[in-house]
Amino acid sequence: MKVGFIGAGKVGCSLYDYFVHNNILVTGCYTRTQANVSGTEKQTQKIFTTSIDKILTKSDVLFLTVPDDAISTVWEQVKTYPIQGKFICHCSGSLGSAVLSGIEATGAYGYSIHPMFPFKSKKTAYEDLAQALFSVEGNEEHMEEIMDLLSACPNRIVRLKSEDKPKYHAAAVFASNLAVGLINQAKELLNECGFDDEAALNALKPLAVTNMNNIFDVGTCDALTGPVERHDIKTVQKHLDAIDQEKKETYSALTKEIIKLAETRHPDVSYADMKHVLEEVK
Ligand SMILES: NC(=O)c1ccc[n+]([C@@H]2O[C@H](COP(=O)([O-])OP(=O)(O)OC[C@H]3O[C@@H](n4cnc5c(N)ncnc54)[C@H](OP(=O)(O)O)[C@@H]3O)[C@@H](O)[C@H]2O)c1
Known part of the structure; x- marks a missing residue:
């Protein structure tokens, strides 16, 4: 044809x-x-x-x-x-x-x-x-x-x-366009610490790219690292205290999501206290 x-x-x-x-x-x-x-x-x-x-x-x-x-x-x-x-x-x-x-x-x-x-x-x-x-x-x-x-x-x-197309496309937007928004918020936080745009992106690249590769190598659950996975509630609280309202909302929504993964990985740990801290973000 x-x-x-x-x-x-x-x-x-x-x-x-x-x-x-x-x-x-x-x-x-x-x-x-x-x-x-x-x-x-x-x-x-x-x-x-x-x-x-x-x-x-x-x-x-x-x-x-x-x-x-x-x-x-x-x-x-x-x-x-x-x-x-x-x-x-x-x-x-x-x-x-x-x-x-x-x-x-x-x-x-x-x-x-x-x-x-x-x-x-x-x-x-x-x-x-x-x-x-x-x-x-x-x-x-x-x-x-x-x-x-x-x-x-x-x-x-x-x-x-055909009825699955909106959800299918939303998945693509999450993985692609929204990832741009997320990296932009990370960049802005480094800007607030004195990094210019180029320095901020250079600093974030090895972290973000290696993490992306890990996700696709071992899956979302096993790729999870960081304070939520370690159940480090004081660190989460410090982050929330340090960032503006807009970023708090992103941080809180995505932390709730990764708590679900952490719970699967550590069924013996209770994340109720961490969820409570996040609930306080309005
Ligand atoms: N960009 C992506 O990452 C991506 C990924 C997957 C799917 N898509 C889909 O692919 C399609 C095209 O996206 P694209 O990114 O290639 O867009 P694009 O780069 O903006 O190109 C669209 C082309 O369509 C023509 N056009 C624009 N307005 C028009 C109009 N009113 N009437 C007739 N022709 C018009 C223009 O070509 P001429 O100047 O030659 O007329 C324009 O270069 C969309 O449906 C999009 O959702 C995009």
Whole structure:
């Protein structure tokens, strides 16, 4: 099957190159802004077009790699063309294929195909992207065909139920975006101790990266270290006394979470006193 894209952003451009690298036939990418660019973009040999019609005619599978808020608008345009038998996919983690409203009447098949990966540029390295999970949700009748297409890539692929998409996406946000918020609060605390941003991030990196690796090597329970795991209540109290209200709330919410892990690890220890200290955080 031949694949075309609408939207030459981070995901569209990265998946374009990745599919070509994995011997999937790519017809090109519809773009509102990239057609006339030169230099680096041209060197990627991508075919850009400003005609949706051209991309649609040449493609069996169309990826709408536009921002979530633009998917339904672009779909309204796409559905005005003859698209019977085509596969229409978007890459949103939170939206399901239902955003392609009325697709049954067009004779096309709708899917959400989400790479669980943070694309921060249009040139994601193949070896990084190969580690990402692809989740697929959509038309059950033609699921095998779309799975076959994706199986050209080395990625792990899972099928998702549409009702699970919001929770699935929240999980991705916890592990990725919210981790940014957490590290930012850690950085701000070091700023208050006189570290500039660069020094703070350099200080935190070995701690955070090693800890992340531990989590994925041994699991969340066994990776847990620190004052909660040691049941060191005075240290927890000192932290709470030293930090501002906003950070207290983050600290308290996440400490409650890791107490659950500590309780599993040390069933003989009572964490009731620590929970009580946290309850006092309003
Ligand atoms: N970034 C991530 O980490 C990530 C990860 C997984 C999934 N996703 C999903 O992938 C999709 C694309 O995200 P992205 O990060 O690639 O976004 P992006 O970098 O902002 O690119 C989106 C592209 O869509 C086009 N576009 C923007 N507004 C449009 C509109 N109103 N109508 C038509 N085209 C429009 C633009 O391309 P042209 O200038 O070429 O028209 C733009 O470059 C989203 O559904 C997102 O949820 C993102």
